[in-house]
Amino acid sequence: MDNFLHIQNGQVVSRADIPDLDFSIFQEAVLNATRHSGFVVQFFAYTDEQSILKLITVIRAGLDLYTAGCSLADEYPSLTPECEKFHMFEREIAEQFGAHPKNHPWLKMVRYHENCRGKKDVFGNDYSHDIPGNYPYFTVDGDAIHEVAVGPVHAGIIEPGHFRFQCAGEEVLSLEIQLGYQHRGVEKLLEQAEQPLTRLPTIVESIAGDTAIGHSLCHSQAIEALAGLKVNDGAKVVRTIALELERISNHVGDLGALSGDVAFNPPLNYFGRIRGEFLNMLLTLAGNRFGKGLVRPGGIVFPVLEEQRRIVRDKVAEETPGIADVCDLLFSAHTVLARFEHTGTVPRNTAEKLGLVGFAGRASGLSYDARITFPTEAYAQLEANKNKRTVGDVYSRANVRREEIMHSLQSITDLLRQDIDAAPIAVPAYHTLAPDSFVVTINEAWRGEVSHCMLTDKNGSILRYKVKDPSFHNWTGLAMSLRNQGISDFPLCNKSFNLSYCGFDL
Amino acid sequence: MLKVIKNRWKQGYRTTKYPKEEINLYSRFRGLPTVHQDCDKKLVRECAEACPQQAIDIDKMVIDIGRCTFCGQCEIQSQGKFVTFSNNFELGTSSRDALFTSGSLPALAEHSKQHFKNLFGRSLQLRQISAGGCNSCEADTNVLNTPFFDLQRFGIDFVASPRHADGIHVTGPISNNMKAALFSTYEAVPAPKVVIASGCCSISGGPFWGSKDIVGDLNRLIPVDLYIPGCPPHPMTTLHALLQFFK
Ligand code: SF4
Ligand code: SF4
Numbered sequence: 001m002d003n004f005l006h007i008q009n010g011q012v013v014s015r016a017d018i019p020d021l022d023f024s025i026f027q028e029a030v031l032n033a034t035r036h037s038g039f040v041v042q043f044f045a046y047t048d049e050q051s052i053l054k055l056i057t058v059i060r061a062g063l064d065l066y067t068a069g070c071s072l073a074d075e076y077p078s079l080t081p082e083c084e085k086f087h088m089f090e091r092e093i094a095e096q097f098g099a100h101p102k103n104h105p106w107l108k109m110v111r112y113h114e115n116c117r118g119k120k121d122v123f124g125n126d127y128s129h130d131i132p133g134n135y136p137y138f139t140v141d142g143d144a145i146h147e148v149a150v151g152p153v154h155a156g157i158i159e160p161g162h163f164r165f166q167c168a169g170e171e172v173l174s175l176e177i178q179l180g181y182q183h184r185g186v187e188k189l190l191e192q193a194e195q196p197l198t199r200l201p202t203i204v205e206s207i208a209g210d211t212a213i214g215h216s217l218c219h220s221q222a223i224e225a226l227a228g229l230k231v232n233d234g235a236k237v238v239r240t241i242a243l244e245l246e247r248i249s250n251h252v253g254d255l256g257a258l259s260g261d262v263a264f265n266p267p268l269n270y271f272g273r274i275r276g277e278f279l280n281m282l283l284t285l286a287g288n289r290f291g292k293g294l295v296r297p298g299g300i301v302f303p304v305l306e307e308q309r310r311i312v313r314d315k316v317a318e319e320t321p322g323i324a325d326v327c328d329l330l331f332s333a334h335t336v337l338a339r340f341e342h343t344g345t346v347p348r349n350t351a352e353k354l355g356l357v358g359f360a361g362r363a364s365g366l367s368y369d370a371r372i373t374f375p376t377e378a379y380a381q382l383e384a385n386k387n388k389r390t391v392g393d394v395y396s397r398a399n400v401r402r403e404e405i406m407h408s409l410q411s412i413t414d415l416l417r418q419d420i421d422a423a424p425i426a427v428p429a430y431h432t433l434a435p436d437s438f439v440v441t442i443n444e445a446w447r448g449e450v451s452h453c454m455l456t457d458k459n460g461s462i463l464r465y466k467v468k469d470p471s472f473h474n475w476t477g478l479a480m481s482l483r484n485q486g487i488s489d490f491p492l493c494n495k496s497f498n499l500s501y502c503g504f505d506l
Numbered sequence: 507m508l509k510v511i512k513n514r515w516k517q518g519y520r521t522t523k524y525p526k527e528e529i530n531l532y533s534r535f536r537g538l539p540t541v542h543q544d545c546d547k548k549l550v551r552e553c554a555e556a557c558p559q560q561a562i563d564i565d566k567m568v569i570d571i572g573r574c575t576f577c578g579q580c581e582i583q584s585q586g587k588f589v590t591f592s593n594n595f596e597l598g599t600s601s602r603d604a605l606f607t608s609g610s611l612p613a614l615a616e617h618s619k620q621h622f623k624n625l626f627g628r629s630l631q632l633r634q635i636s637a638g639g640c641n642s643c644e645a646d647t648n649v650l651n652t653p654f655f656d657l658q659r660f661g662i663d664f665v666a667s668p669r670h671a672d673g674i675h676v677t678g679p680i681s682n683n684m685k686a687a688l689f690s691t692y693e694a695v696p697a698p699k700v701v702i703a704s705g706c707c708s709i710s711g712g713p714f715w716g717s718k719d720i721v722g723d724l725n726r727l728i729p730v731d732l733y734i735p736g737c738p739p740h741p742m743t744t745l746h747a748l749l750q751f752f753k
Contacts, residue, residue: 112683113719130686152687155666157634157648159641160684181683184638185719192716199558202575206713209642209738266510270517272652279649280532287534287591290642292737293577301582302534311532325516329509427579428556502641505681 001033004059004066007440009374012225015436015455018056019068026055026070027079033059033066034083039355039368041065042440042453043089045072045097046464047117049457053097058440058453063373065440072097074119078104085355088472094122108136111180111505116188138176140166145173148487152181159501167487175482175490177475182505190465197223197297198428204452205292208469208503213239213246213282214445215467215503216295218452221376221441223297226456227431233378234422235299237415240378241312242282242291244408247446249278251359251401251408252323254498258398259330261492262339267330270322277319284311299425306421313416320409327402340395344481344493347392356477358448358470360497363400364392364477370444382411392481397496433460447471447500469503521656525749529742536576536591537740539569540609545588553580553588559706559715563606571597572605572709575737597735598747602725605709605735614750622700622731626672626752630662632702633671633695637688638681638720639712643705643738647675650741662748668692673700673731677738679707679714680721692728704734704744712737 003019021029034040042058056069072093078101079086090101091110098119101107109123121127139147146167152160160181166174189203204219205212217239224231231239256271279289285304286294294300330336346356351364361368367387371379385407387400433456440453448470455464478497482490522529531537547564554562557580561573569580569589580589599605600617636644647664650657657663665671668691680688692701703724706712711722724730734747 130682152684153635153691157636157644157664159636159644160687181687182636182638182678182681183683183719184679184681184714185717186714188719189714189717196556198556202558202577202713206640206642206707206737209640210645212640212642266513269653270513272649273517273520273654276649276652276654283535284532285534287536287578288576288737289646289740290738292575292642293536293579301578308534322516325513329513332509424582427582500641502639 001029001059001061001066003029004068007058007065007067009065010221010225010376010439010441012434012437012439015438018438021068021070023070023073023076026068027077029068030057030059031079031082033061034085037061040085040089041442041449041451042466042468043086044453044464044466045093045099046455047097048463053099053117055093056453058451060373065374067438067440072099074098075100075102077102080104084353088476098122109180111183113183135178137164138166138174140173142168144168161501165482165487165490170486170488172482172485172487172490175479177479179475179501179504182502184506186506187465187467190467191462193461197431201296207467207506208500209290210250211246211445211447211450211469211500211503212290212292213242213295214443214450215452217243217376217443218441218450220295220297221443222439222452222454223431223433225439225441226433226437226454227297228434229298229431231299232423234304234420236377237418237420238285238300238304238422239295241412241415242285242294243377243443243445244412245278245282246291248405248408249275249282250446250498251405252278254495255327255330255398255401257495258394258492259336261495262336264330264333264336267326270326274319274323274326277315281312281315284308296425296427296429297431298429300422301424301427303424304422309416309419312412316409316412323405323409327405331399331402337395339492340398341393343394343489344485344496345391345393346477346481350480351392351477354476354480355473357473358444359400359404359446360397360474360477361448362387363390363396365390370442370449374442376441376443378415382414394492394496433462435460445470448474467506469500471499471504475499475504520653521659522654524742524745531593531595531740531742533593535593535595535740536578538594538597538609538611539571539589539591539607541567541569541589542587543567543608545584549584550588553583556580556583559713566606568606568608570606570710571735572602572733573706573715574735575706575713595740595742596746597739597743598750599733600731600751602709602730602733605733614747618751619731621698622752625698626700628661630748630752631665631671632662632673632675633668633691634664634675634677635688635691637676637678637684637708639678639705639707643677643707646738646741647677647704647744650745655741655745657745660749660753662752668694669696671695671699673702675702675704676708676724677704679711679717680724680727682719682721685721685727688727700731701728702732702734703730704739706735706737709733709735
């Protein structure tokens with residue numbers, strides 16, 4: 001990574017300092033890094049002030065982050081045949097900017113929308129048609145093969161997406177997942193010119209509502225870096241607690257849902273209620289059950305004083321034994337274990353090749369946790385978590401979540417022991433961003449690595465706003481977990497990942 | 507088995523007695539706003555200009571809670587002089603106009619259509635359609651099925667097939683990519699059918715207003731019978747609206 005710039009999480013760098021490499025040199029360096037232990041945090045395109053199409057990447061290798069860029073031609077040799085980690089990123093660039101990665105092994109749309117440069121559509125789609133219809137679905141031929149199509153509207157209160165299974169009897173040979181139905185143009189909205197920055201937090205909180213805190217933190221930290229704002233220690237503690245409450249509520253809810261999927265109803269109902277208690281704790285801090293409204297650039301909007309701390313402290317203490325009991329009930333039931341174990345396995349080498357992140361990555365033996373590797377807020381003070389079973393099956397993903405819940409409960413208790421009053425910031429606050437700058441922020445939200453990246457122009461306006469939800473990496477993991485599984489195990493595998501449609505679709 | 511019984515005993519009975527007993531949400535919850543008519547116009551203008559949702563009408567001195575995300579900024583900015591948010595979660599209305607409010611909403615039960623009450627009062631089956639939002643609306647609708655709320659005790663249920671449904675419950679700003687699926691689901695529901703718009707997204711586009719990739723207003727596509735504001739609506743807001751409108 002000699003020709004890359006070494007950067008820190010949330011550090012402002014001048015765009016001029018980012019190495020602008022020759023494409024072939026760039027490609028070789030990126031591939032060298034990612035073929036081994038490097039992972040892609042960001043890999044996106046933008047048009048610069050001279051209307052030249054540029055590519056920028058952020059790579060993480062061990063404890064370090066590196067960045068570099070290059071110019072991008074309308075056609076370029078794809079990196080994906082050499083390294084799968086780029087497959088979705090290259091498709092995204094093709095869709096957003098109409099740049100064609102030659103020899104991409106499976107070039108198809110990501111979210112079904114026109115590119116922003118008015119270039120000929122790479123996928124040959126006609127967007128005057130409402131329905132995202134033109135999918136080049138993968139098919140398996142043969143007399144015994146049948147195809148199952150599910151969605152976009154599913155049987156339940158759940159987001160839309162299309163799943164296409166190729167099965168031999170009950171066995172799934174291949175699952176293809178096509179999303180895009182939730183696409184609402186988030187990045188374009190964030191990049192709108194002449195728009196006050198004060199609108200952005202409201203949009204960012206709704207990239208994925210179950211990750212409202214995770215995305216808000218990435219956004220706020222980026223603005224804080226570009227505007228040179230300092231966040232007080234009390235607010236950092238509250239923001240950390242909020243992210244952990246978000247983690248617990250989602251993990252608890254999903255463990256309940258997993259239990260429901262194997263027809264063991266008591267934990268479904270207990271965890272369903274307990275999840276609500278944690279959403280109510282977020283309401284105690286934010287006035288909103290998803291924590292919306294709490295985090296803004298510069299700190300937090302509502303004071304968190306002894307009263308709020310007491311409510312959260314007491315509730316956490318009250319619920320902890322019950323959570324441990326219900327976990328014990330779930331994980332010691334034979335019927336549950338029989339369904340969880342050896343189901344939907346994503347082995348470590350597959351996870352590594354695809355670059356899975358978050359609890360799903362950890363359940364497959366990739367220990368990366370951004371709370372430890374790139375700590376923000378108050379995370380440097382907290383103990384790291386450890387995972388026991390990491391063989392990549394449903395059991396591992398469930399058990400990692402169980403471990404994370406217990407770890408988060410302890411972290412919140414520890415943080416609340418500090419008893420610091422957290423003063424709010426005044427809103428609305430208008431900030432000026434550093435011109436011609438670049439910043440990348442990373443946080444470990446409950447699903448994994450959330451990252452935002454901002455580029456400003458010479459007036460300090462936003463030139464490019466790139467959002468990455470962990471689901472962008474992990475949907476492919478779900479597809480892989482279904483290989484050679486019974487199709488009836490799909491709900492279970494799906495819930496064990498519980499990926500975001502809207503976070504992916506943007 | 508012993509563990510099942512032990513946990514059952516420890517977890518106890520948790521279902522709320524609502525509507526027989528009142529529920530009080532924590533004071534920080536932001537529900538129905540009161541606009542203070544005597545507020546200095548300059549301050550109102552400042553709040554309106556800063557509102558990320560452009561939900562404040564300076565001349566009429568009302569807030570459009572079909573646009574508002576209840577972020578609370580205008581209350582803080584005006585130090586409560588322009589607006590204060592109460593923790594009253596009863597926000598559902600049967601008309602879009604009623605959502606432009608200065609502090610009171612028409613009693614929903616009286617404005618609902620009698621034939622809906624006759625048809626669906628004892629049993630209401632809804633098909634939920636998620637169309638481009640952030641999934642919080644869906645999540646906080648789903649919790650109505652948890653033991654605390656136990657929606658089914660009122661004869662209301664969310665069903666898988668639109669053929670089995672009496673109406674649709676729509677969340678999200680209707681992304682262009684969901685428009686076709688929304689229509690086919692709506693058409694698959696047998697008439698007479700009811701249409702519910704839940705969350706500021708489906709009422710006005712919500713946080714995504716102005717995007718080219720969304721429709722932004724369900725009523726433009728299909729006439730809406732019941733509006734449930736919020737970002738997302740609190741489960742109690744939804745429960746109250748359903749009970750008032752259909753019972
Ligand atoms: S609470 Fe509503 S009206 Fe007030 S600033 Fe926020 S969105 Fe605007
Ligand atoms: S109204 Fe708010 S909570 Fe509901 S889907 Fe839209 S952004 Fe999400």
